[in-house]
Amino acid sequence: MAKAIFLDFYGTLVYENSEITMEVIEQVYNTGKAKDKMEAARFWWRNLAELRAASFGETFLPQYELAVQAFETTIQHYSSTADAKKLAGRLAEHWSNPPVYKDVEAFLSANRLPIYIVTNCDTIFVETALFNMGLQPNGLITSEMAKAYKPRKEIFELALEVSGVSADDVIHIGDSVSGDVTGAANVGIQPLFLNRENKETPPGVTSINSLSDINKILHI
Incomplete structure (x- = not known):
């Protein structure tokens, strides 16, 4: 028992923040060179997962900071003009008040x-x-x-x-x-x-x- x-x-x-992720990724897509939104979303998720896996103990960073880093990498990869901190901030809004x-x-x-x-x-x-x-x-x-x-x-x-x-x-x-x-x-x-x-x-x-x-x- x-x-x-x-x-x-x-x-x-x-x-989960899947819908919000697509909302913010659309900004990367609209201002960059990704072939489609799903491609950019997968790229971001993969980067975030890799950052999480490497983040523990003395190397640990909070999820918000990892999200910013993943957005920065995604923005650079697709030559986007989006703002990484603004994108991560939108996720943080969801994390604070999710349905x-x-x-x-x-x-x-x-x-x-x-x-x-x-x-x-x-x-x-x-x-x-x-x-x-x-x-x-x-x-x-x-x-x-x-x-x-x-x-x-x-x-x-x-x-x-x-x-x-x-x-x-x-x-x-x-x-x-x-x-x-x-x-x-x-x-x-x-x-x-x-x-x-x-x-x-x-x-x-x-x-x-x-x-x-x-x-x-x-x-x-």
Whole structure:
């Protein structure tokens, strides 16, 4: 029986910034030489992922700074005249006030277990978003606090330390197989893949289509 729930934030409780990313990437496309917006978006995402992977411990940088760097590289690559800080600022606006998924309220109302938010985003943006939602989880663990991004083990180990529960007594729920599922499993935490879009689920991974399914699985 689980004693606590670790929850990813963006893409799990609140909407990811995919639409906002395309909005700002359009500025790169309109002022540069990319063949299409998706090409520029993939280039930016790939750069951001590489920066995250290299950012931990003494080399750690907050997600906002990495986003600016990724935009700067993208702007230079496509000879764009867009402003990297303005583009990252638009993402930060979303991070601070993201729309909430429809299944969240019912899940939170029915849940009786302690909830800890475990997220790759910067602390200030998540705290602002939680305040705007009126949500007070039992704890918040960010990449900035752990000096590491998912799927690195440090962020999950810090979550275990903060919550005071063992890996056997918690489940982690998130919408990313590579970040949430892999990262949690690597430290012995049972992962649940929140698969709202009915993507292909890797073998051996337990998936749910809605947060409302969690209470049925946990029998709470």
